[in-house]
Amino acid sequence: MTELLNALAATFSPAVLACLVLGTALGLVVGAIPGLGASMLIALTLPITFHMANDTSISLLVGEYVGGISGGLISAILLNMPGTPASIVTTFDGYPITRKGGAARALSLGIVASFAGGLISALFLAGLSPFLAKFALRFGPWEYFGLIMMAFVMLAALAEDSLLRGLIGAVLGMAFALPGIDASSGEARLTFGLDPLLSGFDVLPVLIGIFAIRQILSEAGQAAPPPEMVASKGALAFGRRDLTRFMPNILRSSVIGTWIGLLPGIGASVASLVSYGSARAFSKTPERFGKGEEHGIVASEAANNASVGGALIPLVTMGIPGSVVDAILIGALMIHNLQPGPLLFQNSPEVAYGFIAAYLVANFIMLGLMWMGTRGIARLTQVPGWALFPLILLFCVVGAYAINNDWFDVWVMLGFALLGLVLSFARIPLGPFVIGFVLAPIAEGQLRTGLMYSDDGFAGVLERPWAVTFLAIAALSVVAPPLLRLVKRRRSPAP
């Protein structure tokens, strides 16, 4: 508790607070612009954080994460176009309310629900993380290997198209993490005689290429004009009566969002969909959902913001990313020579609790900025692509170059942007790719350490019940879906 209070106090230092406000504001703007998202913004910002202190860089990135998820509701409600996938469900009821002239009402509900969802998941994050971290201290290399395998497979299994494509993404990501000096033997591996590859592919140019350059090239090709916005008239308002009316829905959706966020790979969009379904199931007027039901906005927005806090729990306590953005955050910590996991609470408590405090405060800042500046942010979504994209691309080049003052990083960034485009065309999800790239060295290191400690080779894993559990869940995630499909096909009558 003392550490958390100290971290909260540190969050209010001028530099950290300024970074939190800036990060949240940037996140809101980028989150509100359809096509751009938190992952792109965070990847773009990483080169700058490279030169910043731990506390300010964490604040900036966490602010961007919270803002990026929350900003999506503005375009979802005013444009019927979700700024982020997490806000898709918000369009179901948000835009119908806007069309009836209730834009201000829909925005008010979305903003307050987002804030409440974030706040409730922050409480879970603060309450659960220290205990989970203590529990995870018992984990050895086999447990970590099992945990990472479970995260890989769950992410791949929940990929948008198919398990096979998700697995291809994860394995390709792991393959691109292999070049460089092997940590165990000190030999150059898969460098093909190229000296710059001795240190492997730097995580920053890879992330900028995959998330920023690829996205911009793809959007610039389409060159769609900005969508037409419905004007928001009237003041934002949320009264005590609203609080009483929506509280059960907010609580239920926030808990659903937090727990879904905890599971690797499921993410904010599924969280909002599940809580929307549950709100409809609990409703006395389920037929109104999809036609402008206020509870629909509340359920979606509370859950997608809560999933951010939920996803931060495995990240901070075990170093396992719950989403793509979390994988980028792990990359950010690694740049600062910080290894997320249970030892973070022991070795760098100011960083571990700093994450929690920054997330908590970022939600208050998000509430303030959105309440005061929604109309301004909405206007920014109307900035045309021709004005925005060249600036972002220029910034990417400068950012990649500034990492090591080396043009090799810029070419790496460009190469991964092209790879990302090819993978997108082939419908290979990029989430498993990035998580494979970030976690492969850790997984390999843990496996090799486990084998070195074990007298029985791979059978050593059988002596570790948690490792067996994680690997069994991973195996089930691969085997269960095709088996279930087969059973379903056999049960269904022949046409």
Place this chain on the structure above:
Amino acid sequence: MTRRPHPASDLALSLLLLVIAALLLGGAAQLPPPQFDPLGSAALPRILAGLLIVFALITGARAVLLWRAGGASDALPWSPGAAARGAAVLGLLVAFILVMAAGLAPFWAAGTVYVAASALLIGGFTPRRLVVTVLGGLALCAVLTVVFTRFFYINLP
């Protein structure tokens, strides 16, 4: 709603996976056998290459079966116009990086020209847009130069 991948793109993916698997196997073959740890540095590349080959065969076989069954749509996963515009934007970006890497122009000049040219390529030419983008590009390059040299002590070329 998800779009069904075109069999041609699946065949290309299958080929790409085989090429990457071959690179992994070729690189792993050059690594010495393990000395201190039981697994060694060549094991993971070989495992991943094996998985990629399996995935490539499944993806390729599915694409061929779909094609033979006549389930292939004529539409490619991207429109030719969008692909051409995206390629042109990429070409400009590559040209900008080449100019900068070769030291042919200072950052402020190359950056301004790049921003203006890209904006006109994406949005189309109008005299007003030209003025706006040149001024915007110049301002951004000036800000980036000041931020990187004064705050991060990095000299942009």
